[in-house]
């Protein structure tokens with residue numbers, strides 16, 4: 001299945017419930033009071049959020065053309081587009097996965113390992129979430145599936161030491177990509193943020209520019225709550241990209257637009273299912289087309 005087909009399938013609920021209705025309301029028309037209210041409601045219900053919704057409507061009004069639908073499409077693409085590609089600039093390239101428990105971090109680390117392997121890269125997966133024994137086992141299963149090397153210590157071990165080992169291993173064995181699966185929960189928020197910073201400090205001793213990417217994993221199903229969590233992480237950690245997971249499980253996929261607009265951080269990948277191939281590099285145009293016109 002091509003990327004666009006994947007987007008279409010993954011966004012089916014959001015399209016059928018909300019976005020798919022927009023074309024018949026706006027195509028070939030100007031935005032008037034009545035259509036404006038209809039669109040506003042659809043956007044808000046799909047978790048686009050108040051701020052982004054008002055911005056979108058304002059932009060359509062300013063566009064002042066005869067086709068409000070095309071104007072809307074353009075605004076959505078503008079909001080979502082920018083720095084969406086993950087470019088491997090240095091070797092070994094270190095990616096840190098952060099986010100709350102259950103957001104899909106470990107699964108996404110595994111899917112990313114598969115994605116890079118398929119693109120001819122050798123991968124090291126580091127089980128830095130030592131808060132939960134199951135997370136370590138889960139990552140080991142992904143290691144088997146993807147041919148990635150797993151670096152893990154026992155439950156409760158120092159996560160920065162594991163990250164350090166993983167980076168060392170990658171340097172000495174000339175591996176291409178290191179993916180750090182960090183903890184999503186510790187006893188306090190302060191502990192968690194301290195731990196993430198410590199991991200960064202420690203790996204910088206080996207590779208100055210690492211981590212090259214810090215990907216914040218957000219569960220789309222949690223909608224506006226996920227956005228609030230993201231704001232907390234953003235305060236403490238330099239996030240370089242978002243992975244929005246479980247888009248297939250929600251009708252409120254409009255959260256992608258709220259995230260891009262309010263956080264100003266590019267979406268780099270989206271999770272469109274539980275399977276190993278269900279993680280896709282983000283493409284704003286394909287995403288918007290799949291959102292608005294699936295059929």
Ligand SMILES: Nc1nc2c(ncn2[C@@H]2O[C@H](COP(=O)(O)OP(=O)(O)OP(=O)(O)O)[C@@H](O)[C@H]2O)c(=O)[nH]1
Pocket residue numbers: 099100101102103104105106107108129132135183184245246247248249270271272273274278
């Ligand atoms: N439908 C769907 N399910 C997903 C997607 N991504 C992850 N999941 C599921 O979400 C659940 C939680 O994923 P995990 O990877 O365990 O989440 P986590 O953030 O690592 O959580 P902890 O390991 O508890 O820290 C699993 O059942 C995954 O299969 C997605 O894109 N679509």
